[in-house]
Amino acid sequence: MVRILQSAGLDRTGTARPLDGRVAIVTGSTSGIGLAIANTLAEQGALIVINGLGDEAEIERLCRELSDRHQTPVRYDDADLSQAGAVMDLVDRSARAFGPVEILVNNAGIQYVSPIEEFPPEKWDAILAINLSAVFHATRCVLPDMRRRGWGRIINVASAHGLIGSPFKSAYVAAKHGVIGLTKVTALEMAEAGITCNAVCPGYVWTPLVEHQVRAQAVAHGISEDEVVRKVLLAEQPNKRFATAEEIAGTVAFLCSPAAASITGASISVDGGWTAH
Numbered sequence: 415m416v417r418i419l420q421s422a423g424l425d426r427t428g429t430a431r432p433l434d435g436r437v438a439i440v441t442g443s444t445s446g447i448g449l450a451i452a453n454t455l456a457e458q459g460a461l462i463v464i465n466g467l468g469d470e471a472e473i474e475r476l477c478r479e480l481s482d483r484h485q486t487p488v489r490y491d492d493a494d495l496s497q498a499g500a501v502m503d504l505v506d507r508s509a510r511a512f513g514p515v516e517i518l519v520n521n522a523g524i525q526y527v528s529p530i531e532e533f534p535p536e537k538w539d540a541i542l543a544i545n546l547s548a549v550f551h552a553t554r555c556v557l558p559d560m561r562r563r564g565w566g567r568i569i570n571v572a573s574a575h576g577l578i579g580s581p582f583k584s585a586y587v588a589a590k591h592g593v594i595g596l597t598k599v600t601a602l603e604m605a606e607a608g609i610t611c612n613a614v615c616p617g618y619v620w621t622p623l624v625e626h627q628v629r630a631q632a633v634a635h636g637i638s639e640d641e642v643v644r645k646v647l648l649a650e651q652p653n654k655r656f657a658t659a660e661e662i663a664g665t666v667a668f669l670c671s672p673a674a675a676s677i678t679g680a681s682i683s684v685d686g687g688w689t690a691h
Contacts, residue, residue, distance in 0.1 A: 431458045431459030436455075436460045436516045436517055437509075437514065438519065439465065439556075440521055442523060445466065445468065447619055447659045447663070450662065450663040451519055451521060451662065454664065455517065455663075463508045464491070465504060496544055498551045504552070505556055517567045518568045519569045520593075522548060529582055542592075545590065549593055566609035568609065569611075572590045575590045576615050577591075577689050594681050601679030604678075610678035615682060615685060618648060618657070618685075619658065631646060651685065651687065652687035657685070
């Protein structure tokens with residue numbers, strides 16, 4: 415486990431930041447969308463706990479970089495989110511290190527693509543554990559302190575596939591639909607407690623993983639990378655461009671802001687019009 419700490423406070427210009435002193439857990443945050451979210455929340459002054467997979471030395475460098483850049487504490491926790499007990503320990507360790515968790519961003523997710531009749535049961539179980547059950551376990555653990563403090567923000571990074579279906583993604587679609595349902599229930603139960611819970615539903619987002627998929631599909635299908643993007647990956651996305659991880663992070667940060675205090679139980683699409691069909 416790596417822990418890199420700096421003192422929180424003002425930004426480099428001396429301006430107070432909107433999330434100063436708020437303790438935030440962002441799961442699946444050692445790369446891609448989760449890392450962009452952690453970076454944006456740190457920029458706004460939050461004390462950050464990142465979680466995810468990766469090389470230990472690289473993660474230590476990442477923590478130091480985020481902390482130095484934004485002058486806020488950053489901590490890494492290697493909890494295995496497929497295990498309920500590990501999720502509970504993640505929340506407990508975060509609270510002991512920084513104080514009660516006030517912002518929870520459930521971003522971690524895995525994917526596997528296969529027809530239903532060929533879908534390996536162990537893959538189904540793994541996807542449901544990471545993509546759905548971990549969201550429940552983390553939410554359950556942070557709510558008591560949030561309720562006591564009268565303030566909390568839970569943002570579940572779902573997907574356009576939490577709102578619509580696609581072939582060959584049975585476990586992923588089922589899990590993300592479940593996340594949307596859990597988001598609504600959490601919002602209703604916490605409506606008078608000063609706690610909001612919302613889902614952000616990205617379409618295709620440009621990340622290193624997607625970049626690799628584009629190259630691989632271009633080779634596999636014998637077409638250009640541009641054709642893969644427009645005719646395969648973005649065929650259902652009207653604006654024909656990938657969202658950026660920073661756009662998703664900006665949406666999450668907005669949902670943590672005072673301006674979003676009355677937004678709860680919502681599923682916010684950031685999908686270039688995909689689900690507008």
